[in-house]
Amino acid sequence: MSALGTGAAELRQAWRDGRARTALFALLALAAITLAIGWQQQARQESDVAQATAVDRRLWEGQATRNPHSVAHFGQYAFKPAGALSAFDPGLTPWLGTALWMEAHYQNSATYRPAEDQRDQPILATLSGAFVMQILAPLVLIFMGFGLVARERERQTLKLALASGASPVAWLTGKFLALAVVAAILYLPAWAPVMLADSDDARQRALYLALAYGVFLLTIAALIIAVSARAGTARGALLTLLGGWVLMALVLPRLGATFAEEVAPSTDTGQFWRDVRAALEGGIDGHSPAGAREEALLQETLRQYGVAREEDLPVSFAGISMQAGEEHANVVYDHFYGRLQQDEQRQRRVLRGVSLLTPWITVRSLSAGMAGTDAEHHWHFVRATERYRRDLQRYLNGDFTQNAKGQDFDYQADPRLWRETAVFSYRAPRVGEVARSYAPDALLLLGWATLAVVLMLSAARTLGREASSS
Amino acid sequence: MLECRQLAKRFGDVVALDALDLRVAPGEVFCLLGANGAGKTTTINLFLGFLTPSAGNLRVDGVDPAADPRAARARLAYIPEQVNLYPLLTGLENLDYFSSLASGRRISEAELLEYFTQAGLAHEHARRPVREYSKGMRQKVGIAIALAKRSRALLLDEPLSGLDPKAASEFCALLSRLRDDGAAVMLATHDLMRARDVGTRVGIMRAGRLVGVHDTADLTHSQLEQVYLDLMRT
Numbered sequence: 001m002s003a004l005g006t007g008a009a010e011l012r013q014a015w016r017d018g019r020a021r022t023a024l025f026a027l028l029a030l031a032a033i034t035l036a037i038g039w040q041q042q043a044r045q046e047s048d049v050a051q052a053t054a055v056d057r058r059l060w061e062g063q064a065t066r067n068p069h070s071v072a073h074f075g076q077y078a079f080k081p082a083g084a085l086s087a088f089d090p091g092l093t094p095w096l097g098t099a100l101w102m103e104a105h106y107q108n109s110a111t112y113r114p115a116e117d118q119r120d121q122p123i124l125a126t127l128s129g130a131f132v133m134q135i136l137a138p139l140v141l142i143f144m145g146f147g148l149v150a151r152e153r154e155r156q157t158l159k160l161a162l163a164s165g166a167s168p169v170a171w172l173t174g175k176f177l178a179l180a181v182v183a184a185i186l187y188l189p190a191w192a193p194v195m196l197a198d199s200d201d202a203r204q205r206a207l208y209l210a211l212a213y214g215v216f217l218l219t220i221a222a223l224i225i226a227v228s229a230r231a232g233t234a235r236g237a238l239l240t241l242l243g244g245w246v247l248m249a250l251v252l253p254r255l256g257a258t259f260a261e262e263v264a265p266s267t268d269t270g271q272f273w274r275d276v277r278a279a280l281e282g283g284i285d286g287h288s289p290a291g292a293r294e295e296a297l298l299q300e301t302l303r304q305y306g307v308a309r310e311e312d313l314p315v316s317f318a319g320i321s322m323q324a325g326e327e328h329a330n331v332v333y334d335h336f337y338g339r340l341q342q343d344e345q346r347q348r349r350v351l352r353g354v355s356l357l358t359p360w361i362t363v364r365s366l367s368a369g370m371a372g373t374d375a376e377h378h379w380h381f382v383r384a385t386e387r388y389r390r391d392l393q394r395y396l397n398g399d400f401t402q403n404a405k406g407q408d409f410d411y412q413a414d415p416r417l418w419r420e421t422a423v424f425s426y427r428a429p430r431v432g433e434v435a436r437s438y439a440p441d442a443l444l445l446l447g448w449a450t451l452a453v454v455l456m457l458s459a460a461r462t463l464g465r466e467a468s469s470s
Numbered sequence: 471m472l473e474c475r476q477l478a479k480r481f482g483d484v485v486a487l488d489a490l491d492l493r494v495a496p497g498e499v500f501c502l503l504g505a506n507g508a509g510k511t512t513t514i515n516l517f518l519g520f521l522t523p524s525a526g527n528l529r530v531d532g533v534d535p536a537a538d539p540r541a542a543r544a545r546l547a548y549i550p551e552q553v554n555l556y557p558l559l560t561g562l563e564n565l566d567y568f569s570s571l572a573s574g575r576r577i578s579e580a581e582l583l584e585y586f587t588q589a590g591l592a593h594e595h596a597r598r599p600v601r602e603y604s605k606g607m608r609q610k611v612g613i614a615i616a617l618a619k620r621s622r623a624l625l626l627d628e629p630l631s632g633l634d635p636k637a638a639s640e641f642c643a644l645l646s647r648l649r650d651d652g653a654a655v656m657l658a659t660h661d662l663m664r665a666r667d668v669g670t671r672v673g674i675m676r677a678g679r680l681v682g683v684h685d686t687a688d689l690t691h692s693q694l695e696q697v698y699l700d701l702m703r704t
Contacts, residue, residue: 005570013558016599155554163518163548163625164615166571167540 002166006174010148011181020144024185027140031132031189035088038128039196042087045098049079052099061419065412067404068396069322075103076392078385078424080110083372084198085206089130091373100382102389102424104396105325107333109269110382129189130367133213134360135249137186138220142241145179145224149463150237158463168463176225176456183217190214193371204431209370212442215449216363222452229459248358256354256361257347264346272336279332290325297324318408319401326393333386344375352440359448362441369438372428376437380429388424395421471496471623471654472517474528479512479521479678486512488678490526496622499645499655501665501686503698504675510658512678514625517656518548530623544572547616551628553608557601561611562586564600569618577618589614590640606637613644624648626657630664642668666694674701 014020056077063071078100086093097110149172152158161171190213193206224241231237267275281290298310301320310317348365355361368374396417404411435442472494479487487509494500502510515521517530519539528535535542555564562582569577569585586596589610600608609629616624626645630638638661645668649655659665665672666686672694674682681701689697 002571005567005576009556009559009563009567012563013556016558156550156552157554157556159520160548160550160554160568160612160615161571162520163543163546164568164571164619165540165544165573171571 003170003174003177006161006166006171007177007181010175010178014144014178014182020182023140023143024182027132027136027186028188030127030136031129031192034127034132035129035189035192038087038090042082042084045082045086049081049098052077053079057423061415063415063418065415067409067411068400068413068417069104069409071413071418072104072393072396075101076424078102078381078388078426080378080381081426081428083428084196084202085193085209085371086373087196088128088193088209089367089371089373090128091130091368091371092375092378093373096375096378100385102385102392104322104393105329107329107337107386107389110378129192130364130371133187133190133217134364134367137183137189137217138249139245140186141179141183141217141220142224142238142245144182145221146228146238146241147234148175148179148225149228149459150231151234153232154234162463169457169460172225172229172456172460172463175228176222179221179225180218183221187214187217201428201431205370205372205434208431208435209367212363212366212370212445215445216359219359219445219449219452222449222456226452226455226459229456229463249360252354252358253361253364256351256358259354260347260350263350264343266343266347267336267340272340276332276336279336280329293324293328294321297321314405315401316404316406316408316411319397319399319404322400323394323397326390326397330390337382341379344379348375352444355441355444359445362444362448366438366441366445369434369441370431372434376434377428381426384426385424388422392421471531472500472529472625472656474513474516475526477513477516477526477528478524479509479516480524485678487516490680492673492680494623494654494656496652496654497649498670499649499657499668501669501672502656502658502675503660503662503665503672505702507677508675509678510675511627513675514548514627514656514658517625518543518546545621546623546625547619547621548625549609549612549616549627549629551631552605553612553629555600555603555608555611558599560597560599561591561603561607562596564611565614565618568615572615572619582614582618585614585617586611588617588644590644604637606633606641609633609637609641613641616648622653624653624655624657626655626659628658628660630659630661638664662695662698663691666691674698676701 060074060076063074080093080098080100082093082098097112099112100110101108149158152161162168187210190210191206193209194203197203197206223244227240227244228234228237231240297320298317301313301317302308302310305313305315307313351361351365355365365374369376399413399417400411403413472492474490474492477487477490477492478485490509490513492500492513502513504510512521516523516528517535519535519542522536530542531545533542533545555561556567559567562579565582565586566577566579569582583593583596587593591607591610591614595603595607600611603611612629624645630641633641642664645655645657649668649670657665657669666689669686672684672686672689673680674684674697682697684694684697686694
């Protein structure tokens with residue numbers, strides 16, 4: 001009764017306070033604008049991807065009679081679909097690239113990074129619903145909650161309330177409930193992804209995402225109450241909370257990323273490609289030059305077909321050699337791209353460690369993960385394109401091997417060969433798979449929520465004694 | 471009703487209260503007099519359970535506030551020097567809120583308005599925000615809260631300070647009525663005249679010690695003033 005009564009009284013005052021109403025409406029309006037812009041950008045990207053995919057496929061199928069290896073070099077683009085939830089949280093998408101060129105011999109990195117075009121855009125266009133929820137909503141909560149206890153201590157209404165017989169725990173819980181209602185209003189934009197979702201899977205992801213933001217905002221609310229209850233003055237509470245916000249929401253995530261980079265440095269792009277080129281040429285061990293490998297392959301092929309000379313082979317050795325080159329390159333790429341992914345995994349583990357110091361890293365990670373805009377989804381896409389590329393190379397080299405005997409690169413294949421190839425289509429990992437991967441982050445967030453509640457309740461226990469100092 | 475024996479409170483090396491023996495019975499208004507820092511507010515905070523005693527023991531209707539502050543507060547009503555309420559809530563809403571904290575239940579609006587009136591506030595003020603109230607009106611809301619709580623013991627910490635004479639007189643009339651209804655009242659004040667008028671006994675405190683206790687019936691205003699000044703000089 002007293003918790004609900006306290007919460008209701010607080011909300012009544014907040015509603016009558018024009019500043020609180022203005023702050024709430026301003027944030028919700030900003031969230032609506034960023035969501036509308038995000039949705040528009042996502043829809044445009046979807047449309048661009050659909051158009052580019054169609055054009056690219058038309059060009060691919062439109063190739064006239066030619067050698068299969070030329071077709072392999074002609075290549076195709078794979079465009080990363082902008083998932084529906086990316087309108088809410090673009091995550092790392094702007095930095096990771098949205099298109100991948102699939103061609104013979106090379107596993108290229110993704111290109112077309114929206115971040116490269118963002119410098120000239122108005123700031124609103126670069127904001128997202130996730131930014132509003134992660135950075136601005138907690139700030140509004142701080143401004144609305146910093147004085148909930150500290151100001152009452154200053155005004156001595158706290159003393160009057162406790163002297164009236166209020167239970168400190170129930171009274172503080174009432175204050176928390178009031179702030180939780182404010183948080184619930186600020187939380188409305190987190191439900192936008194549920195409406196944006198275009199499939200059951202996306203809808204389920206959106207629900208997890210909304211759940212994560214709900215726990216996050218309640219955690220922040222409990223931390224605000226705990227600080228306000230322990231602060232001597234409202235001004236002290238505000239300064240502490242703003243300092244904490246700057247540190248935990250802005251500084252630590254950045255420092256965490258730098259620290260993760262220090263602990264598990266990623267390979268420099270230039271060095272990466274130098275290493276790849278060296279390994280392609282000399283083998284991963286550096287002692288298997290391409291010439292020696294080709295000679296060994298020839299001897300092996302001759303032995304397999306029981307002939308003594310290349311001219312006596314019933315198939316094109318050039319085709320076999322090209323496929324062997326692809327297989328060798330695949331091992332090289334698996335090794336070096338695998339190393340890149342391992343670096344990122346190590347960085348992610350380090351960041352998880354840093355997130356013991358701030359819940360912002362955790363919620364950012366969970367949000368991007370559920371929106372499908374994190375590094376893990378990017379690698380999932382990269383692996384899918386690479387599987388497609390390898391299958392295509394095997395298919396084209398197979399045709400070359402079987403039909404180019406005696407003609408090699410003069411061989412001209414029927415266009416049906418590539419027109420009948422499957423169209424690349426990508427399906428993002430299922431929500432269950434993503435949820436499993438993010439279980440440690442979810443546990444970390446729950447840990448933060450538990451800690452916040454414990455801090456709040458422990459502050460309540462001292463409230464009755466502290467009131468006399470006011 | 472309110473009782474303490476050898477009650478002491480130290481803050482580090484500073485002795486705020488020393489060996490206080492006191493008993494306030496039902497139907498009695500005990501006025502604590504003394505200069506700032508004499509120990510009056512410390513005594514009230516100890517009875518409210520906001521402070522724990524360094525020595526001695528105290529009881530509120532048999533309950534030890536140090537051991538169970540909530541139970542002790544449930545038996546008390548408290549009116550501070552400044553009854554600070556929620557400025558954006560109306561007087562009635564403030565009364566409703568603090569009363570519900572005290573009783574754990576909602577009191578009907580009619581009953582709240584009755585307490586509002588009993589405290590000397592006009593009906594038309596009930597639905598006005600407290601930020602428009604004068605200090606005297608806020609003090610009266612404090613009285614209304616105390617009335618709604620129906621406590622048998624009241625702790626008043628300089629509630630007359632800053633009140634205009636009319637408001638102070640009305641306030642004292644209310645106290646007298648509560649006393650006559652059987653409440654045990656402890657009133658900390660600097661106002662010797664009001665203490666003489668409304669109190670049944672006065673206790674004079676100096677440097678944390680109760681240095682004199684007198685029945686008000688035995689003293690005129692000027693005699694009380696003389697006793698007070700003499701005790702302050704020694």
